[in-house]
Amino acid sequence: MRLVVADTLGEPSEVLHLQTRAIPEPGPGQVRIRVTAVPVHASDLHTIRGRYGFTPEFPTVPGIESVGVIDEIGSGTDGLTVGQRVITIGVTGTWQEYVVADARRVLPVPAGMSDSTAAQILANPLTAVILTGAELDVRPGEWLLQTAAGSTVGQSVIQLGTHVGFKTLNVVRRRSAVEDILALGGTAVICTEDEDLRERVADIAGHDGVSKAIDCVGGQVGADVSRALVPHGELVVYGALSTHRQTDPDKLTIPIFARSLIYETKTVRGFWLFRWFHRDPEGSDGCSDRPDSSARRQRRVACAGGAADPPRKVRRSRLFGRSSRTRRQTAAGVRTVGGRYVRQTRVDSRREDARPANAKYVAAPQNSRRGLPVRSGYSNSSVGTTGV
Known part of the structure; x- marks a missing residue:
């Protein structure tokens, strides 16, 4: 899968790079989401520049919100189904094609809501x-x-x-x-x-x-x-x-x-x-x-x-x-x-x-x-x- 990685602190245009990694597997109580849209918040850019309220360990994958479709479910996960459109809550590192999240950290998206709105709803x-x-x-x-x-x-x-x-x-x-x-x-x-x-x-x-x-x-x-x-x-x-x-x-x-x-x-x-x-x-x-x-x-x-x-x-x-x-x-x-x-x-x-x-x-x-x-x-x- 492809993902956007910030190698170090700096101006986003200079330190962000596209990388490829293996698609992660969901564990017990988790789901894997094929991400369809993510927002680019001002806070994301501030974090990369080192001027936000916290500084992550680098290299890091930015992103604090996302919307996508569940494509695999881990064991012991109830209430969610493959093919269901969901948003992530409290999940970081969302600037990638697939995200693994605890089932309790996702919410179903109403059918009439666009990906653009759902991706930045929180x-x-x-x-x-x-x-x-x-x-x-x-x-x-x-x-x-x-x-x-x-x-x-x-x-x-x-x-x-x-x-x-x-x-x-x-x-x-x-x-x-x-x-x-x-x-x-x-x-x-x-x-x-x-x-x-x-x-x-x-x-x-x-x-x-x-x-x-x-x-x-x-x-x-x-x-x-x-x-x-x-x-x-x-x-x-x-x-x-x-x-x-x-x-x-x-x-x-x-x-x-x-x-x-x-x-x-x-x-x-x-x-x-x-x-x-x-x-x-x-x-x-x-x-x-x-x-x-x-x-x-x-x-x-x-x-x-x-x-x-x-x-x-x-x-x-x-x-x-x-x-x-x-x-x-x-x-x-x-x-x-x-x-x-x-x-x-x-x-x-x-x-x-x-x-x-x-x-x-x-x-x-x-x-x-x-x-x-x-x-x-x-x-x-x-x-x-x-x-x-």
Whole structure:
């Protein structure tokens, strides 16, 4: 079989090579999958360059998602059949023609779903659900400011906003992308090619401003997003696309404006899906006893999927003496000529203790809140999909 191998750390175009190896055999409880498509994630390229959250041993076969057809089943494997189309979950090294995986790490693919969508159904859509749910708890009617709106995560966020009812303020680099974002359902678009991000946020959002944002660009764009938020605003950074070609580790930065961060008491924090999956448990299995409505939404996606290792409960920091998930303060300010806000603080009365401690949460039907079926067509975004 053929496979793509990275010999060492370096630029993907220089260190990736096509090799040939024997087709692997499945062991007990395993299946062998003839891979039909794999995505090329930005994180895959970051890993090869040595600038991701972990560094594998080299040589290595990249890839964290795949779709294919089962062509052989190991002994003691139940519930799956030869010829069945499946996706892999938590299986690495997928950039090859055949992948062997534990049976518990594969899921059947619905008949109407394309290979392109199935191959990237986990990492990016799940990131979008978690960011808008457990991380920021974006509610109907609220604004969410996001960068890289044309990316796979960005498009998923736009569709979630349309489904749930929150408004998306979408940042793109090129004027040619504006119409596509609006056609997808984006509420408003800011083009940094010819518009000032902070001024446009103030013009579009009005005197209430924007208090929640997600960023996967970093650099000056990420800094501008932070400054555009109202006092007590929250920015979650989940990527650094602006640094992909940067070779100096000291330049992998976001130049946060100190006065805005300190005197407007804003929060900037990171998010990494890999670490979310490996949080320390605060309960039994991570898929139950979750007395929190926002977190319950994204757990429906992960737990209903039958992942081998259920995602752990999300532990939120109490560093500042409160949980933004249970008692959230947002600013509804009046914008002055000097660009400042006079804020009127409201305290969200949602409380964790208002929900039964032993509540059990199960997979939601597709027409329920946040139970949004993923739309096909993601392959035309920043994540490429390649057929094998």
